[in-house]
Amino acid sequence: MNFPKQTQETLAALVESLGGRAAVEAAAVEHTVATGWRRHPGWGKDPAKPELVADFSSTLDLDLAGPRYRLAHQAAVYLVPTDLDYVEIGDGSRGHVRGVDFMFDPRPVDTAIPSWRVAARLRHFDLTSPLRLVRKMLAPEADVTGADGVLTLREFGRPPVRITLDAAGLPRAVEVTEEHSPLGDVLVHVAFDDFRAVSGVRVPFRVDITAAGLHVHSETRTEATIGTADPARFAGVAGETAEATVEQASYALSSTEWIMHYVYSGVRFYFDLQTAPVKPEAVELAPGVKLVVGPSHNTMVVELPDRVLAVESPLYDDYSRAALLQVKRAFPGKPLRDLVCTHFHFDHMGGLREFAADGDLTVHVGTPAVPFFEQVLAAPHTVDPDRLAAVPAPADVRGIDEVLTFDTAAGGTVSAYRIVSDHAADMLIVYVSSGKLVFNSDLWNPTPRPPAPGAQRGRLATQLYDAIQALGLDVETIVGGHCGAGTTYAAPLDYLRISAGY
Template identity: 55%
Template structure:
């Protein structure tokens, strides 16, 4: 039987059954396929080193990790413990606020980590496959493991009957179905077992994770968490952690605390006035600008993922009663800013406007299959026109002014757009600079990106009084979604 051959190749059923824990010490890199300058080149987001001990049978782990993040250079250093659905973190795990914290972590965060371990620990995988109660289907040298609430895992064995790779279809917003492969090689003896010392993870063929490890068995570990370390998750959040695991791991290893805490609603119950004919939907981490036109509205950015976007879209529709959404502008292709774009176009009759280099990319994602977590567009497909901006595009606004959609050159992406509104002298951008409620320190914020944004405004000859952003900024006490141009000038070092 193929499972017997696999067990023998790994050291035998008795040796596997006698193994209590697996301790992995690894170094490696994580890349994010949703970031970078172009969609086809995942961006390096972290170089990491960790030691992790996992219970081979029970869902328990203890992780000690250090990482150098790249988006915002930060030294992460923390211990994370998960026991069942309960977890705790002690140390620095957030690149945007690198202060030590000792706190419970949400149960969906623990669930995502547990699932990641299940996909990368061969002893834990083998234990699941060899369980007489497991739902396993065998087809030649491929074994498929089915677990309730999780996408099926296809285990492909090599010529020596050892796991060579796992294949899973996950939900990766906004693309939908994504082929995740976990590849194992460099098998070596570890005590009575034979285990891989190199693990690579790909998403749709792009390498996102590459680690070299050493392995030790049966090391004792303290899996205890404080008695009060319970943070519940909604059913949707827990489900998302299990069918979008590697999508979430892109963020946690980048130091972004698991995709902005799986937000579900904007922070304010209604859109906030910015200027006459201009409102903003404020989120815990991402904002949507809404601009009134003669007979419709235009939204700028469609952030995050379907559940959040549905709530944000409801505010967009209420912003200017009687005027439907007819255009949505993507400032750039990064998933956190356009992850909900399929939801924004699902009612039909909505054009998508993006930087010219990303037109094909947006057409593909608007037509991609969504079978793991079907969205509204998957259930009722609509034709959506994607318009590319080569240099600039002008549209008349309801106040008699002009909306100018402009390409801007920065190191962030090749398709970057900013939106300028002539009457209020307002410029909306995402990721280049986050406004502050008070004058920032010179040479602060997003560094070179703030400089490039300010230089771009001057080179384009734009009359800008106010910067409004897709992210709110803070002085540590107060949040601000807009700031005078002078604040940006100071942050840029001028």
């Protein structure tokens, strides 16, 4: 290493605070047992109040010098109440999971996992293990700069990591600016506390993470040991593991804590980094009404006399770019001018900026969320620039207090109604009179056959059904922002009634 003098002095202070170079380099595997909680900033009733998504306990064996880990994870997750219990092993670009890791289908699995899932996990462990970061900085090829108690580690394909030291040289915080769709550039701040001596080195027993100023992660380590690298501990990675595309690998490394929000929630499919709808074109729901069907999220398209209205811009720009092509092809010759977002949850409006990039778009949302949507449209995106960052385009955000109605090309109306929901304070449902259908997201997912009484989403299904009755809407079909079993995107109102407990 041929660092400038100030960098060498700052790095030396950090290494010494953790036990000295000989002890740090001798440390092979960090074993920790921890309990904690995770909150999701893109869920809950209010964008300023992240929702508790999991209480967890974990046992981690982390290779401090190589890309290997073994994680035993148990959690109570709350969006769909489920107990997760799995062992995940990563080794380089390969990985394997055994147990229950998916809240929507709590059946045990025993399967290989994609390489980008392993990459995201390892990046998260980089950010939460000072010993692992120091080992990276001591590598001969490391790119490190620093002075005045701050070190910056740069690695190819990853946002720079800044480590802040206290007066004694201990690492008190790690900061990195990541891409968090739809917020854009988000400062992730990892704080370390309660350092204790373990096998000749010092490790933190408390880790807290904030993202965009919101406290999203708290972890208390109840046990920590430093051991040797036992290959058997990392055994069990079998079979072929899907290699990441360039885009997937980049996303795993530049949006790590965004991905981890969903991982801790027990939402496995975000690791798929979806990039396209599952059907080649939008499917017809009724004359003048079509649905873009995605692997997990759907977009409804309604033909107006002179333009097109879309409902939902889901996930993130990579997926929404492909979905938007189907929106534009749904009714040729008519431009997209209006977008209704049912609520502020990131997974249903994360592609907002992609939809806005063509310009002249009016975004209709529940009134409480107007400032949040305006913030999203104005936010800087430098870590992973999108189309709107490259060529800013005008977009107008308008709030809906009760109802907004447009005439449709089919001769009826399409209306967005504010309803009361425990899911989000800005919740909208969309009714198309000519099709006698209601589109909703997250309140109830259509099922292919009559459900069990009271099944699926509990009070949310009841609130949706009660709202339809209170509004006096003539409804025959419920369309989902999510599909139910398989690719079931629509179901009779009577199925919702049963789910609602009536």
